[in-house]
Amino acid sequence: MTAPRxxxxxxxxxxxxxxxxxxxxxxxxxYNIIRVSMQEKEEVxxxxxxxxxxxxxxxxxxxxxxxxxxxxxWNQMGxxxxxxxxxxxxxxxxxxxxxxxxSRMRIRSGWMxxxxxxxxxxxxxxxxxxxFYGIMxxxxxxxxxxxxxxxxxxxxxxxxxxIFQQYSAxxxxxxxxxxxxDGASPPQIFFRIYLPLMAPALVAIGTxxxxxxxxxxxxxxxxxxxxxxxxxxxxxxxxxxxDEAPWNYLMAAAIIYALPPLLIYYGxxxxxxxxxxxxxxxx
Amino acid sequence: xKRISRRGVLGGVGAAVAAGTGLRPRSAKxxxxxxxxxxxxxxxxxxxxxxxxxADWEKRNNTKVNLTIMNGPDVxxxxxxxxxxxxxxxxxxxxxxxxxxxxxxxxxxxxEDVSDVV
Numbered sequence: 001m002t003a004p005r006x007x008x009x010x011x012x013x014x015x016x017x018x019x020x021x022x023x024x025x026x027x028x029x030x031y032n033i034i035r036v037s038m039q040e041k042e043e044v045x046x047x048x049x050x051x052x053x054x055x056x057x058x059x060x061x062x063x064x065x066x067x068x069x070x071x072x073x074w075n076q077m078g079x080x081x082x083x084x085x086x087x088x089x090x091x092x093x094x095x096x097x098x099x100x101x102x103s104r105m106r107i108r109s110g111w112m113x114x115x116x117x118x119x120x121x122x123x124x125x126x127x128x129x130x131x132f133y134g135i136m137x138x139x140x141x142x143x144x145x146x147x148x149x150x151x152x153x154x155x156x157x158x159x160x161x162x163i164f165q166q167y168s169a170x171x172x173x174x175x176x177x178x179x180x181x182d183g184a185s186p187p188q189i190f191f192r193i194y195l196p197l198m199a200p201a202l203v204a205i206g207t208x209x210x211x212x213x214x215x216x217x218x219x220x221x222x223x224x225x226x227x228x229x230x231x232x233x234x235x236x237x238x239x240x241x242x243d244e245a246p247w248n249y250l251m252a253a254a255i256i257y258a259l260p261p262l263l264i265y266y267g268x269x270x271x272x273x274x275x276x277x278x279x280x281x282x283x
Numbered sequence: 284x285k286r287i288s289r290r291g292v293l294g295g296v297g298a299a300v301a302a303g304t305g306l307r308p309r310s311a312k313x314x315x316x317x318x319x320x321x322x323x324x325x326x327x328x329x330x331x332x333x334x335x336x337x338a339d340w341e342k343r344n345n346t347k348v349n350l351t352i353m354n355g356p357d358v359x360x361x362x363x364x365x366x367x368x369x370x371x372x373x374x375x376x377x378x379x380x381x382x383x384x385x386x387x388x389x390x391x392x393x394x395e396d397v398s399d400v401v
Contacts, residue, residue: 068327134368142370222361225320225351234353241323241354 037251044247058252067249069238072227080231081260083145084210087152091209092202094153095160100190102161103168104176114165117158125155129222136223147223148231152213160205167201168194199271207265214261232257316347318372320362323354359383366393 036044038054060066065073098117102110136147171194179189195202217233224230232253239250319337324330330352337348353361355378362384365371377384388394 130364130367133364133370137365137368137370221353221357222364225353225361226349227351237357238323238354241325242327243325244327 033251033255036247037255039248041244041246041248058248059256061249062252062256067246069235069246070249070253073232073235073253075228076230076232076235077257079145079229080214080233080257083148083152083231084213084261086149087156087213088206088210090149090153091156091160092206094157095164095205096195096198096202097190098157098161099164099168100194103165104173104189104194105186114161117161120155120158126218129218132219133222142223143225143229145224145229148213148216148219151219151223152209152216156205156209156212160209163205164198164201167198171197200273203265203268203271207261207268210264211261214257316349317374318349319351319374319376320358320372321350321352321376322358322378323352355379363387 035049035051037058038056039051040053040055040057043052062070062073065071098113101107102113132147132151133142136142136144136150139147141147141150175193175197176189179193184192215233216231217237220231221234221237224234236250236253236257239246321333324333333352334350337350340346341348351372358375358377359379362371362375362377366388385394
């Protein structure tokens with residue numbers, strides 16, 4: 001084999017090995033979750049790679065709410081949904097309006113607003129938990145979903161503004177000028193030109209905001225108490241306290257909990273194609 | 284705390300924490316309601332016993348009880364957060380409270396003498 005050809009072969013073998021390692025690294029935890037959810041309780045801590053007698057028994061228990069810790073599972077799932085969807089919609093609204101104003105209408109010193117918003121991330125979320133609890137206490141909003149919605153919108157919106165601004169830099173400004181010369185007012189430009197072209201960024205940020213509040217544990221258990229308004233992560237946190245350690249029910253509930261954002265993103269994935277403005281501006 | 288209607292000492296492990304002076308119980312707005320936070324037990328039977336006990340007390344005293352059962356570290360965290368802002372429940376049961384909560388409250392002068400009621 002000639003030297004360059006040998007080098008290419010070694011290169012491609014190396015790429016295959018690296019890809020295999022990364023694939024196993026990424027998929028092994030997911031496989032583990034699925035494997036544990038299909039096992040019976042006694043088998044969970046055994047060393048079998050494949051479940052001996054896989055059964056969807058755990059899933060049916062979660063569905064029927066037949067376990068004492070899962071008694072209000074669907075109610076809490078609805079709470080998670082409610083909070084997640086409202087957080088996503090609010091984040092998209094505030095983020096798109098702000099980025100439109102800053103990047104399209106080009107208000108003076110708009111860059112200061114973006115930079116100031118990004119200062120939100122200087123202090124970690126967990127440090128701000130107790131002051132947030134204090135503020136919500138003063139408003140009387142403890143044990144109300146609105147408190148968690150406020151928290152999540154606060155921490156999702158600056159990133160949304162930043163991403164929208166970066167994305168709208170790729171939409172040529174000549175489109176807005178053309179619309180202006182046709183007599184469009186700013187709201188019309190926003191709804192007819194800006195939002196449709198920003199669809200990929202809207203889908204991405206909407207999914208991000210939904211997932212941020214979907215997985216929220218610290219603020220959910222801090223601001224909400226009582227089984228009627230809490231979200232599913234708080235419920236799942238109670239599983240490993242007692243003497244039972246029902247791993248299979250925990251994994252089954254986790255899988256069921258992970259599905260809705262996946263399905264939502266899957267439903268919107270067609271909007272994720274970019275390059276919609278190619279050919280929109282001549283020259 | 285303006286009134287302590289029931290002490291929450293259970294076995295040798297639980298400890299009722301009295302909110303210090305200046306802290307308004309969470310349910311002060313709805314007088315006649317009692318907010319209780321309880322630590323999740325190790326066995327399911329413990330939780331059932333607490334729920335039955337609260338329901339029984341509710342019936343005998345005609346006062347609504349808002350019982351929340353959560354796991355140990357969460358109770359401590361929520362209570363510390365609540366004590367810092369003055370928004371606390373009426374009765375709390377903790378397992379690690381006398382290690383993590385009571386010394387801190389004593390340091391901050393947030394303990395009150397309840398020997399006249401207990």
